[in-house]
Amino acid sequence: MSPKPLDYETLNENVKKVAYAVRGELYLRASELQKEGKKIIFTNVGNPHALGQKPLTFPRQVVALCQAPFLLDDPNVGILFPADAIARAKHYLSLTSGGLGAYSDSRGLPGIRKEVAEFIERRDGYPSDPELIYLTDGASKGVMQILNTLIRNEKDGILVPVPQYPLYSAAISLFAARMKGITVRAMVIINPGNPTGQCLSEANLNELLKFCFQENLVLLADEVYQQNIYQDERPFISARKILLDMGPPIGKEVQLVSFHTVSKGYWGECGQRGGYFEMTNIPAKTVDEIYKVASVSLSPNVPGQIFMGLMVNPPKPGDISYLRFVAESKAILESLKRRAHIMTDGFNSCRNVVCNFTEGAMYSFPQIRLPPRAIEAAKSAGKAPDVFYCLKLLEATGISTVPGSGFGQKEGVFHLRTTILPAEEDMPAIMTSFKKFNDEFMEQYEDYRGYSRM
């Protein structure tokens, strides 16, 4: 009998080609071990609340009230909710046409797109047009929309940094079958960087934009970690600010799409799926095409849109909730900074491990210098060397990481990616457990000469 349409052999080949390491072999094995009762520390995904981070109070109060608008008429509402949360809930409900249960415009609620534009203007010092801002179900949905608009066939390619976040390689394989003989259409930057945690300087961004101008590339700026900065030397600077600083011709010519989300920052509201993208120097006809395709999915989820509004327009000095909001925000960001240090220092104390400091974002990407005998052992086990190491780490310690090969790495060089998100009080024990595993692993696979002298 011939295969049926949803039998594996007859599926879309581009779907089969998708590889997505963040939820790949390591994640699946970790999920199995968890089912068997092993305690797993999931550092594979930047998912702060899953590791115990508490949500910020004010935005949750506002969205809860938007979900239960009948409370706004209840004389007792003030017992559980502060007046500024009540006022803000009324404000957001007034921006909807029918509350959270109504589809919004496919680009998102106009009033929230206006708040995003005002935020961008305050951040960059240049006006921003709400009509060029589209709200999305998290940044990844926006990236997929733009890549789908850009990639015409299997001969179109996108330059992505190596190492890169595998959303990009996955989406590209989904839309483009083959990456040889290609027309390069766009360049992706992730700033602050995932998985490397670096922040791009003004000079870096200048060079990148010049390159896009010379090579006629769209710049896709993944700036979802713009709030996650753990040092003062390299603050976050948006690609858009540098582009507009450059003036014509580059500032008027280079096409830029910038992405943001409520999932990262210190909010970490991953499960809410809120995000936006902003388009700079994109012609109106293209903006309309993107609108049309967004319409097929009707509307991004409305609660996620309200989280985005709250993120770009948080409580202000003098508001009842201001001090609490600032205290909660500061506590999270300062703890993340301390955790970045504990993790980097911890990795650097391990045999054959070197690690740059996490300047921004929420990841650590140590290089693991695997001895030749470990590489041979991996080969015998039919695994890539970094996958072999990460699986052993998982089995020994419960620490679930992502092998560097999922992000791309130099030939013969091996990394892993962890988040810096485990609870601060758990961090020393995790790093001790990591060191014990790593140093024993190195002991086991190093020969007498010692790998470090090679």
Added chain:
Amino acid sequence: MSPKPLDYETLNENVKKVAYAVRGELYLRASELQKEGKKIIFTNVGNPHALGQKPLTFPRQVVALCQAPFLLDDPNVGILFPADAIARAKHYLSLTSGGLGAYSDSRGLPGIRKEVAEFIERRDGYPSDPELIYLTDGASKGVMQILNTLIRNEKDGILVPVPQYPLYSAAISLFAARMKGITVRAMVIINPGNPTGQCLSEANLNELLKFCFQENLVLLADEVYQQNIYQDERPFISARKILLDMGPPIGKEVQLVSFHTVSKGYWGECGQRGGYFEMTNIPAKTVDEIYKVASVSLSPNVPGQIFMGLMVNPPKPGDISYLRFVAESKAILESLKRRAHIMTDGFNSCRNVVCNFTEGAMYSFPQIRLPPRAIEAAKSAGKAPDVFYCLKLLEATGISTVPGSGFGQKEGVFHLRTTILPAEEDMPAIMTSFKKFNDEFMEQYEDYRGYSRM
């Protein structure tokens, strides 16, 4: 200078080809008129809350508490929330790993997928496996996922009913460039029907499944209106129940994917973007591929998942909120039924308009018998005849409908689609305004012989 990558001329041609009538020319014109201050009655999208339908209280209480979990520790929570909503919020939070702010598994929360499986088993009388149920951001996202898995290249096609909901034609143009010389891979049914409002009988479903078996097609069953039934003669029966009733070979062989949502039913929670699809007779390797691709978007929004849990597991007799929940549900469904009658009767009272009763779903699809002179006038205006009629209707009355051509219709026959969702108290005035416009339009364009005699 050569065009830039996001200039219209160089975009993905499949994106340009997408047509989506529900938010097409009519919707854009209606939005413009609204901006100019005209009162618009948006009956183009099934968006009940936008037309004044109030959300059901119990699910909103539960989700509000899940958004504000700190309220669960507040001794005053009982002043604003009933005990069963509090208990249910605790239940759903216990199914998450980190509350609403954490990404869930890419297939959705296992505990909610279990509640969906139990609902399907109660409905159909056959067990359902939670591992074959994937939660999605509304049904349309699930449809896109499955079509993307199925359609391999421009030679693959999908049979869709005519008239059809344009999500299907839009998604197909997105994934497949051309619809000639095609391998048909799947058949779509929408039951209860959109836009026609018909309910399929057991005999219809039997025939359709036999056809899928003979022709080796996947059946994609869009059953998002399964709660929206306005008569007793043809209750909703799921494609899955009939398939399993048929037994082998058909019951074991035909591949079926069924879609559901929280956006429709009498809940109408469109803005929350909750949905699921269930796979029957789909091989495990394919299920894994769909999981992998879903992982690229990380996770469906978690509040939407909880709405889905609540929809399949509503308050039970004896629960504190039961009577209120039932009363609210009944009021909405009975009003929808009355509105279906008002609308059908209203259309049938108009000159040159005939309309079937809306047995289910939330649409009315009257046939408008346009006189030849109206068709000529449309031609002179460069419009399709039904678009011409609908635009005139919009300008004259503010009623925003969708021309039948967006759904497909027989050559030379013209329809429009409206929802039955305007508030019941507004319905008589809307139908009076429609009749006045229609009858004057017919008067203007009919010649002396009278079109009805042709």
